[in-house]
Amino acid sequence: AYLHAIADSPFTAKDYRTWCGTVLAAQFLAECAVPKTEREATRMINQAFRHVAEKLGNTAAVCRSYYVHPKVVDAFRQGNLQPASHVRAHAGWSAWESVVLSILRGN
Numbered sequence: 001a002y003l004h005a006i007a008d009s010p011f012t013a014k015d016y017r018t019w020c021g022t023v024l025a026a027q028f029l030a031e032c033a034v035p036k037t038e039r040e041a042t043r044m045i046n047q048a049f050r051h052v053a054e055k056l057g058n059t060a061a062v063c064r065s066y067y068v069h070p071k072v073v074d075a076f077r078q079g080n081l082q083p084a085s086h087v088r089a090h091a092g093w094s095a096w097e098s099v100v101l102s103i104l105r106g107n
Contacts, residue, residue, distance in 0.1 A: 029076040045077075082099060
Protein backbone atom coordinates (compact mmCIF):
# COMPACT_ATOMS: atom_id res chain seq x y z
CA ALA A 1 0.00 0.00 0.00
CA TYR A 2 2.88 2.35 0.80
CA LEU A 3 4.47 1.87 -2.64
CA HIS A 4 1.13 2.43 -4.36
CA ALA A 5 0.63 5.63 -2.39
CA ILE A 6 4.06 7.20 -2.98
CA ALA A 7 4.29 6.15 -6.64
CA ASP A 8 0.67 6.94 -7.38
CA SER A 9 0.78 3.82 -9.55
CA PRO A 10 0.18 0.10 -9.03
CA PHE A 11 3.87 -0.73 -8.49
CA THR A 12 4.93 -3.52 -6.17
CA ALA A 13 8.18 -4.29 -4.39
CA LYS A 14 8.85 -6.91 -7.09
CA ASP A 15 8.71 -4.17 -9.75
CA TYR A 16 11.41 -2.24 -7.91
CA ARG A 17 13.51 -5.38 -7.38
CA THR A 18 13.19 -6.25 -11.07
CA TRP A 19 14.26 -2.76 -12.08
CA CYS A 20 17.20 -2.87 -9.67
CA GLY A 21 18.25 -6.35 -10.80
CA THR A 22 18.09 -5.35 -14.45
CA VAL A 23 20.14 -2.19 -13.86
CA LEU A 24 22.73 -4.12 -11.83
CA ALA A 25 23.05 -6.74 -14.58
CA ALA A 26 23.43 -4.07 -17.28
CA GLN A 27 26.15 -2.32 -15.30
CA PHE A 28 28.01 -5.56 -14.62
CA LEU A 29 27.86 -6.73 -18.25
CA ALA A 30 28.79 -3.34 -19.70
CA GLU A 31 31.93 -3.35 -17.60
CA CYS A 32 32.97 -6.82 -18.89
CA ALA A 33 35.39 -7.19 -21.74
CA VAL A 34 33.80 -8.03 -25.07
CA PRO A 35 33.54 -11.82 -25.15
CA LYS A 36 35.48 -13.61 -27.88
CA THR A 37 33.28 -16.71 -27.92
CA GLU A 38 29.69 -17.66 -27.14
CA ARG A 39 30.97 -19.78 -24.26
CA GLU A 40 32.79 -16.79 -22.79
CA ALA A 41 29.64 -14.66 -23.18
CA THR A 42 27.59 -17.28 -21.36
CA ARG A 43 30.14 -17.38 -18.53
CA MET A 44 29.99 -13.58 -18.15
CA ILE A 45 26.20 -13.61 -18.19
CA ASN A 46 26.15 -16.28 -15.48
CA GLN A 47 28.56 -14.14 -13.43
CA ALA A 48 26.16 -11.21 -13.84
CA PHE A 49 23.26 -13.32 -12.54
CA ARG A 50 25.35 -14.37 -9.53
CA HIS A 51 26.26 -10.71 -8.90
CA VAL A 52 22.61 -9.65 -9.01
CA ALA A 53 21.62 -12.61 -6.83
CA GLU A 54 24.13 -11.58 -4.19
CA LYS A 55 22.82 -8.01 -4.15
CA LEU A 56 19.14 -9.05 -4.04
CA GLY A 57 19.62 -11.97 -1.65
CA ASN A 58 18.33 -14.56 -4.11
CA THR A 59 19.70 -17.34 -6.25
CA ALA A 60 21.15 -16.82 -9.71
CA ALA A 61 18.35 -18.97 -11.16
CA VAL A 62 15.67 -16.77 -9.60
CA CYS A 63 17.41 -13.64 -10.86
CA ARG A 64 17.66 -15.11 -14.37
CA SER A 65 13.95 -15.97 -14.38
CA TYR A 66 12.44 -13.01 -12.58
CA TYR A 67 14.78 -10.10 -11.88
CA VAL A 68 16.82 -9.39 -15.02
CA HIS A 69 15.08 -8.35 -18.22
CA PRO A 70 16.16 -10.61 -21.10
CA LYS A 71 16.68 -7.62 -23.42
CA VAL A 72 19.74 -6.66 -21.36
CA VAL A 73 21.24 -10.12 -21.89
CA ASP A 74 20.37 -9.96 -25.60
CA ALA A 75 22.01 -6.52 -25.90
CA PHE A 76 25.18 -7.90 -24.31
CA ARG A 77 25.25 -10.95 -26.59
CA GLN A 78 24.81 -8.69 -29.64
CA GLY A 79 27.53 -6.28 -28.50
CA ASN A 80 25.02 -3.45 -28.08
CA LEU A 81 25.39 -2.80 -24.37
CA GLN A 82 26.92 0.64 -24.09
CA PRO A 83 28.78 1.98 -21.08
CA ALA A 84 26.81 4.60 -19.17
CA SER A 85 29.31 7.26 -20.24
CA HIS A 86 28.04 6.89 -23.82
CA VAL A 87 24.37 7.40 -22.99
CA ARG A 88 22.63 10.68 -22.36
CA ALA A 89 20.95 10.41 -18.97
CA HIS A 90 17.25 11.09 -18.87
CA ALA A 91 16.01 13.64 -16.33
CA GLY A 92 15.54 11.99 -12.96
CA TRP A 93 17.32 8.78 -13.98
CA SER A 94 20.84 7.60 -13.22
CA ALA A 95 23.16 6.94 -16.14
CA TRP A 96 22.74 3.17 -15.74
CA GLU A 97 18.97 3.48 -15.52
CA SER A 98 19.13 5.47 -18.75
CA VAL A 99 21.13 2.67 -20.39
CA VAL A 100 18.47 0.14 -19.40
CA LEU A 101 15.64 2.44 -20.44
CA SER A 102 17.30 2.84 -23.83
CA ILE A 103 17.60 -0.94 -24.23
CA LEU A 104 14.00 -1.56 -23.23
CA ARG A 105 12.76 1.09 -25.63
CA GLY A 106 14.87 -0.42 -28.41
CA ASN A 107 17.03 2.70 -28.91
